[in-house]
Amino acid sequence: MGNNSLFLIIKRMRTPMFVLVITFAISILGMVMIPGMDENGKPYHLSFFDAFYFVSYMATTIGFGESPYDFTYPQKLWVGFCIYLTVIGWFYAIGSIITLVQDKVLAAQIALAQFQRKIRKMDEPFIIFVGYNSMTRQIIDRLTHDGIRSVVIEKNESKIKELTLEDYAIEVPALAGDIRDPKIFKIAGIHKQNCRAVVSLFNDDVMNLHVALSAKLMNKHVMVVVEATQDEYGQNLKTIGADVVENPFKIVAKRIYLSLTSPSLLMIEQWLYGDPLVLRKKDRLPKKGKYIVCGYGRMGTALEVGLRRAGIDYVFIEASPEKAAKARSGEKVMVGDADDKKILLKADVQEATCIIAATKDDLLNLSIIMAAKRINPDIYTIARENHIADTVVFKAAKIDRVIMIETLMINKTYNVLARPLADRFIRLMAYRGESWGKKVVELMKEHINNNPETLETVIDVNHAYALVNHLSETGEEVPYSVLYRRRDDWRKENPLLILYIRRDDEEILLPDPSLPIKIGDEVLFAGTKDAFEDVEYIMENIYELYYVMQGKECELSLACKLTLDF
Amino acid sequence: MNLEKVIAGFFIILALTMNFGFFYGDPTVLEQHNRYELFAAIIVNLIATIYKLGDKTQLGAVLLATSLVADIQLIGAASIWALGEYVTGMNVETVTAIISFSGGALLANITSVVLFTGDVLKSKR
Numbered sequence: 308m309g310n311n312s313l314f315l316i317i318k319r320m321r322t323p324m325f326v327l328v329i330t331f332a333i334s335i336l337g338m339v340m341i342p343g344m345d346e347n348g349k350p351y352h353l354s355f356f357d358a359f360y361f362v363s364y365m366a367t368t369i370g371f372g373e374s375p376y377d378f379t380y381p382q383k384l385w386v387g388f389c390i391y392l393t394v395i396g397w398f399y400a401i402g403s404i405i406t407l408v409q410d411k412v413l414a415a416q417i418a419l420a421q422f423q424r425k426i427r428k429m430d431e432p433f434i435i436f437v438g439y440n441s442m443t444r445q446i447i448d449r450l451t452h453d454g455i456r457s458v459v460i461e462k463n464e465s466k467i468k469e470l471t472l473e474d475y476a477i478e479v480p481a482l483a484g485d486i487r488d489p490k491i492f493k494i495a496g497i498h499k500q501n502c503r504a505v506v507s508l509f510n511d512d513v514m515n516l517h518v519a520l521s522a523k524l525m526n527k528h529v530m531v532v533v534e535a536t537q538d539e540y541g542q543n544l545k546t547i548g549a550d551v552v553e554n555p556f557k558i559v560a561k562r563i564y565l566s567l568t569s570p571s572l573l574m575i576e577q578w579l580y581g582d583p584l585v586l587r588k589k590d591r592l593p594k595k596g597k598y599i600v601c602g603y604g605r606m607g608t609a610l611e612v613g614l615r616r617a618g619i620d621y622v623f624i625e626a627s628p629e630k631a632a633k634a635r636s637g638e639k640v641m642v643g644d645a646d647d648k649k650i651l652l653k654a655d656v657q658e659a660t661c662i663i664a665a666t667k668d669d670l671l672n673l674s675i676i677m678a679a680k681r682i683n684p685d686i687y688t689i690a691r692e693n694h695i696a697d698t699v700v701f702k703a704a705k706i707d708r709v710i711m712i713e714t715l716m717i718n719k720t721y722n723v724l725a726r727p728l729a730d731r732f733i734r735l736m737a738y739r740g741e742s743w744g745k746k747v748v749e750l751m752k753e754h755i756n757n758n759p760e761t762l763e764t765v766i767d768v769n770h771a772y773a774l775v776n777h778l779s780e781t782g783e784e785v786p787y788s789v790l791y792r793r794r795d796d797w798r799k800e801n802p803l804l805i806l807y808i809r810r811d812d813e814e815i816l817l818p819d820p821s822l823p824i825k826i827g828d829e830v831l832f833a834g835t836k837d838a839f840e841d842v843e844y845i846m847e848n849i850y851e852l853y854y855v856m857q858g859k860e861c862e863l864s865l866a867c868k869l870t871l872d873f
Numbered sequence: 874m875n876l877e878k879v880i881a882g883f884f885i886i887l888a889l890t891m892n893f894g895f896f897y898g899d900p901t902v903l904e905q906h907n908r909y910e911l912f913a914a915i916i917v918n919l920i921a922t923i924y925k926l927g928d929k930t931q932l933g934a935v936l937l938a939t940s941l942v943a944d945i946q947l948i949g950a951a952s953i954w955a956l957g958e959y960v961t962g963m964n965v966e967t968v969t970a971i972i973s974f975s976g977g978a979l980l981a982n983i984t985s986v987v988l989f990t991g992d993v994l995k996s997k998r
Binding site for chain 1: 927954
């Protein structure tokens with residue numbers, strides 16, 4: 308497979324080489340057969356060696372003169388003919404080589420061979436991204452900062468050129484190819500042990516389904532992360548075994564629901580997605596009054612569930628009668644253009660407390676918001692922003708809350724890939740309710756600060772060498788509170804909070820610090836950067852661990868320990 | 874019928890016959906071996922090699938190898954001839970070296986032809 312380019316070159320060179328051999332043969336033969344004259348005027352014949360030597364430098368236009376003796380006119384006549392014959396043959400061969408170098412097929416073959424070599428050499432875990440767009444670009448960027456490698460499969464070659472211009476900290480190999488060709492996945496290294504996940508975030512659900520299906524068939528152990536905005540595709544994807552099916556509209560609906568019912572949980576969720584741990588003005592939705600939702604598409608239907616569960620009075624405005632007809636009986640769906648003043652008035656916009664512009668057209672969303680604000684300046688406005696490029700306009704429109712679908716997907720996918728524990732924690736806490744959320748937020752603000760960071764780690768040899776050694780050698784129980792202790796004074800505690808521990812199938816939320824550490828635990832910490840540094844030192848370094856456990860320095864110096872060991 | 878196969882077969886067999894024509898005769902007497910025949914054998918062998926290039930099959934690889942051996946042997950024979958004529962002078966030793974080199978090439982040519990016919994016989998069409 309890797310030799311394809313070589314074979315291509317050789318096969319293409321057949322004709323030029325053939326021409327070269329034939330022209331040389333004719334010229335040499337003629338030179339040998341035509342009689343010449345030596346300096347004494349005696350007739351002689353060039354030997355094959357003489358002829359070969361002469362033709363070689365004539366054909367390459369080096370030209371050392373006539374040898375061994377000056378040529379006679381019959382010889383010169385033949386040489387005149389040979390010059391054109393061999394030079395043309397020679398130039399033809401050189402021309403063919405140059406054309407070959409510029410050949411697209413060959414270039415693609417060489418690029419493929421290079422890509423394969425890069426994949427073969429890749430030892431670290433990596434993630435395959437299908438499709439390169441503004442979303443995957445940012446996810447790759449964030450993953451490379453965390454040291455996770457990415458591989459891109461993209462159909463459009465100009466996008467691959469764009470990728471190579473991007474200045475990623477680690478190289479991101481990219482392959483030009485259509486995902487409908489199953490070979491592409493194989494080339495991208497889906498069979499490799501260290502292939503962690505396949506990510507497909509197309510707007511088109513069919514494409515995502517296709518990717519998930521082929522990826523799962525090629526390697527059933529690989530994690531598949533796909534976007535699905537329609538329920539039927541989401542179901543299909545779950546049945547074929549896609550591990551994570553992301554629906555941005557469901558996340559939006561959930562957030563709207565949370566901000567209406569349990570703002571603390573919303574706060575934690577947004578914080579785990581990378582926002583500060585505060586409840587801003589834009590997160591406080593009006594809890595009473597009527598909501599107008601413009602657009603009864605994928606987002607509209609998702610919002611319908613969230614609003615109904617929160618017990619809010621709402622009405623939909625949808626431009627397409629077909630989509631409106633899909634509504635269940637009893638739902639209030641009006642047909643008409645949502646930026647039309649008459650329709651808005653009909654939907655009682657002057658009385659409504661909140662308007663959500665949820666169509667897939669950014670400009671339409673903006674004009675809906677503008678129209679509604681003109682009638683009712685106090686209305687709370689929520690707009691859906693589909694493309695990151697439109698951010699400036701949305702900012703200028705002074706909308707209370709802008710929902711960026713692409714940013715949501717970026718954060719969600721990044722969490723799934725790089726912070727699986729945080730992602731799981733978000734899922735689990737939804738069942739706990741507002742009072743629990745309030746407690747967590749208070750704990751964090753009290754113990755740590757207003758904006759803690761998170762750390763995900765595993766109690767294993769790679770991440771906690773000293774701790775694992777200690778646990779397996781002594782067998783004694785060590786509680787998690789040991790990790791809270793400070794390296795400079797073991798009696799003091801670091802600002803830390805363990806949010807979540809995954810222990811085999813057991814999942815512990817907000818564990819008590821007296822819980823004994825078990826090898827293999829996956830832990831999600833909240834705390835400060837300095838505290839995390841201490842935690843990592845304590846877990847990794849035997850002296851630090853000894854100090855925080857015993858309250859005194861380890862008596863043996865490092866040098867002693869080394870000499871004792873040997 | 875595949876035209877490419879015809880051309881390839883033609884040159885492979887012509888390489889053998891040409892080489893045999895040169896090789897046949899008393900190995901110590903240079904007069905029994907025609908220099909033009911050696912030249913023709915070299916050219917035909919080179920062309921046969923070119924036609925075997927770029928074949929990705931196992932058989933293609935072996936055919937190419939035999940052809941390259943024949944080329945090296947024949948060019949070796951021609952080089953010894955030139956060396957004998959201009960540098961060391963012709964003697965029986967040089968002449969036998971030239972002829973035995975072409976004899977080695979002949980063996981490679983025979984292998985080539987056997988493999989080629991074997992492949993043809995094996996195929997059902």
